[in-house]
Amino acid sequence: MVLTYFEKKTSKEILDNTPSCNLYGEISANNLLIEGDNLNILQKLRDSYTNKIDLMYIDPPFSTNNIFTIGDTRVSTISMSNEDTVAYIDNLQGYNYIEFIRERLIIAKELLSDVGSIYLHIDYKIGHYVKIIMDEIFGIDNFRNDITRVKCNPKNFSRKAYGNIKDMILFYSKTKNVIWNDPKLPFSEYDKEKLFKKTDKYGRAYTTIPLHAPGETKNGATSGLFKGLKPPKGRHWRCAPEELEELDKAGLIEWSSKGNPRKIIYADEKDGKKMQDIWEFKDYQYPEYPTEKNIRLLKYIILASSNEGSIVMDFFCGSGTTLIAAQELNRNWIGIDKSKQAIRISKKKLNKIEKDFFSNCEYSYLGTDDNYESKTNIEKDYKVRHFA
Secondary structure, eight states: OOOOOTTOOOHHHHHHHSOOOOEESOOOSSEEEEESOHHHHHHHHHHHHTTOEEEEEEOOOOSOOEEEEEOSSOEESSOOOTTOEEEEEEOOOHHHHHHHHHHHHHHHHHHEEEEEEEEEEEOTTTHHHHHHHHHHHHOGGGEEEEEEEEOSSOOOOOSSSOOOOEEEEEEEESSSSOOOOOOEEOOOHHHHHHHOOEEOTTSOEEEEEESEEESOOSSSGGGSOBTTBOOOTTEEESSOHHHHHHHHHTTOEEEOTTSOEEEEEEGGGOOOEEOOSEEEOOOOSSOSSTTOOOHHHHHHHHHHHOOTTOEEEETTOTTSHHHHHHHHTTOEEEEEESOHHHHHHHHHHHHHHHHHSSSOEEEEEEEEGGGOSOHHHHHTTSEEEEOO
16 A cells, blocks of 8 residues: 655655765764754765664654744743744645655665664654555554554643544564564552452462463364363463473462463562553653653663664654663664754753763764855864763
8 A cells, every 4th residue: 555646756766866965073983963954864874874773763743834942941832932942843744744754764764774663753643644654665564553652631622622642653663573672561559459369378469361372273282182171162272281281380370170270470570561552651841842752752662672782763853862762771872853953952961961870971973064064163063972
């Protein structure tokens, strides 16, 4: 399935004809903060980073037709002051917006490693169109989740519609062989009471789960006998009967009064509950930058879909939250943004890492032809280093 619209370029045209750019500044650190148009920068990075980025998270403009501002005393996506400075203008609409996103995704895919993933944060108004082009670029078979993100408290607007408290994150991988660390959420006391209702003779809380799973196997080991029992009709044992025997010897099978076996799961042996596809990571009430996202959201994504030493990229990096999260989790990172206000806030936050955390933060700051008057200017501020 593809989305057809006026002046849609082919992937080959985008990859072959998109202009590259010059990068000014010395690349002498693993982490890069780059100011400029991300389309030309992504094309330039193909020289050195093709198939090397394990994780991309982007929070692009949402085609809202709004002007987002930043002020010294307050940042808001709704309220505006005459004294505020423009952070960025989100004025692309219709097929122009879709092609804007598509061009960048096609080049970004070239940089993504074969075990890499991309998370694209978008809203409900335009997100369904974006999903179609992501299906086209990454393949519908590599679509993994449409994650609902609860972004705010319930609203009481007077418009004739339900209150909007969510946006979406589209999660795709490049291939089937993807980095996945299966993140968990800690159990609350309520979770423990609800999920682990039983207690053994030593006072350990536990629950039990079936030893069988849906689907029959005709000739496989999981269709065999365990203690003279066959799995129920339409189901198969979760593991071979020999493994079930070992579980029983270890005291990890509970037998009901009717002779039905179930596996014992202890609360103190579980590291949390599996994350589902509805996340509650609300926006900050007074962010440093418009549309700034909750750092906990980024940390869960980075922990799930990258490893220590992986390169994490955000080519709409805004206030640098992705970069901060990656740094704190011992990943390398690349951040790109054309907004001078975004770069200023990102630098400010990166500069605080040395004071707040006992870690080494070193990055190269690079510029492009379109935002520096001369190479001499960038050489005055070509590199920032912080040593703990």
